[in-house]
Amino acid sequence: MEDQVVLRVVAKIMIPFIIIFGLYVITHGDFGPGGGFQGGVILASAFILYGLVFGREELAKAVPPRIVEAFAAFGVLLYSGVGLYGLLSGGNFLDYSYITPHDPRTGEAWGIILVEYGVGITVATVMIIIYNMIAERIGDE
Amino acid sequence: MISNLFIFDSILLLLVTITAITVVQVKDLFASSMLAGLYSLLMALVWTNMHAVDVAFTEAAVGAGISTVLLIGALVFTGRQEKKSDGVKPGALLIVVITGGALLYGTIDMPAFGDPNAPLHTHRGEKLLLQNVGKISLDEKGQRVDHPLYTESYQKEHWDLGDYGSGDEWNELAKSNDFYLHGAPHIPNTVSSLLADYRSFDTMFETAVILTAGVAMLILLRRREEDPEPTMDTADHDTIKGDN
Numbered sequence: 001m002e003d004q005v006v007l008r009v010v011a012k013i014m015i016p017f018i019i020i021f022g023l024y025v026i027t028h029g030d031f032g033p034g035g036g037f038q039g040g041v042i043l044a045s046a047f048i049l050y051g052l053v054f055g056r057e058e059l060a061k062a063v064p065p066r067i068v069e070a071f072a073a074f075g076v077l078l079y080s081g082v083g084l085y086g087l088l089s090g091g092n093f094l095d096y097s098y099i100t101p102h103d104p105r106t107g108e109a110w111g112i113i114l115v116e117y118g119v120g121i122t123v124a125t126v127m128i129i130i131y132n133m134i135a136e137r138i139g140d141e
Numbered sequence: 142m143i144s145n146l147f148i149f150d151s152i153l154l155l156l157v158t159i160t161a162i163t164v165v166q167v168k169d170l171f172a173s174s175m176l177a178g179l180y181s182l183l184m185a186l187v188w189t190n191m192h193a194v195d196v197a198f199t200e201a202a203v204g205a206g207i208s209t210v211l212l213i214g215a216l217v218f219t220g221r222q223e224k225k226s227d228g229v230k231p232g233a234l235l236i237v238v239i240t241g242g243a244l245l246y247g248t249i250d251m252p253a254f255g256d257p258n259a260p261l262h263t264h265r266g267e268k269l270l271l272q273n274v275g276k277i278s279l280d281e282k283g284q285r286v287d288h289p290l291y292t293e294s295y296q297k298e299h300w301d302l303g304d305y306g307s308g309d310e311w312n313e314l315a316k317s318n319d320f321y322l323h324g325a326p327h328i329p330n331t332v333s334s335l336l337a338d339y340r341s342f343d344t345m346f347e348t349a350v351i352l353t354a355g356v357a358m359l360i361l362l363r364r365r366e367e368d369p370e371p372t373m374d375t376a377d378h379d380t381i382k383g384d385n
Contacts, residue, residue, distance in 0.1 A: 030329065031329050038202050048210055072356075076345075096338060112333060118348065126355035133361075136364055
């Protein structure tokens with residue numbers, strides 16, 4: 001699709017907005033519909049669009065597969081790290097109240113933002129990995 | 142009683158049914174994948190109508206977005222036309238009809254949609270909104286105390302709505318700024334609060350499942366760097382030789 005001028009121009013214009021919207025959906029999950037999973041998928045769709053229009057080699061240049069794979073693990077690590085923080089502070093695993101012990105409500109908000117980003121990072125990167133793997137095989141055929 | 146919503150819902154569900162049947166019937170798999178995306182988009186509208194915006198969001202992003210891309214990617218390997226089927230098998234048809242009938246029979250027991258007397262609204266919903274599982278706080282001396290927001294007496298005084306709060310009472314409460322800024326024990330989006338706090342273990346392992354899916358893709362499909370010929374058969378062959 002590299003020779004399609006309209007697609008290339010529209011994709012270039014759209015991608016930053018898709019990324020911002022994905023981050024907004026993850027961050028705003030506390031207040032409105034959305035959350036880590038949906039935001040992560042939207043985030044991934046920006047990169048997949050880039051890969052579809054410019055080719056998977058260009059995508060690999062923009063986000064190297066090794067970094068994508070590392071971030072997939074990092075998302076789960078961030079989630080369980082927040083849980084472990086509660087455990088190490090003397091509470092239960094994933095007890096967000098220990099993040100700000102005098103105001104458990106704020107702690108919950110912080111905890112939820114962090115774990116939503118954990119979910120979002122893992123979902124986005126795994127979607128990119130799945131796309132990469134399929135695109136790689138298609139390139140081989 | 143025919144409201145606008147009823148007409149809109151009927152049209153949507155009719156379209157959903159038609160799309161679902163077409164997805165199965167159509168022989169061109171490319172068209173079938175696109176229709177599956179359309180099906181998800183229509184379902185997202187149905188969820189929105191039912192005020193399940195979070196579900197609608199997921200359906201639109203995953204069903205209509207990502208999975209269409211992945212299905213079309215898979216199509217490259219399987220070919221574009223469906224193989225000739227052997228026609229309807231009576232045994233399979235019987236099983237499908239019985240399962241479908243059992244599911245329909247099960248829905249008879251469900252309360253009507255939006256019924257204010259449904260068990261969810263009479264006692265379950267309120268408890269979920271005020272969930273205080275493991276909510277503690279530390280006082281000035283660092284001692285564990287029940288945070289006032291999560292003690293039963295505080296909740297009874299501020300949020301107790303009798304046996305069950307009617308929809309109007311909850312709406313009034315939700316409209317007041319105090320509820321979220323000063324009094325509400327949880328973040329405003331109840332769905333996020335339930336998924337990421339009340340059921341946080343569940344969500345954590347769901348995330349782990351997604352990571353496992355990604356790792357499985359990497360193990361199964363990644364082209365190994367030492368492969369001279371990057372086709373699937375040679376890759377397997379080389380691995381076996383390498384092991385020897």
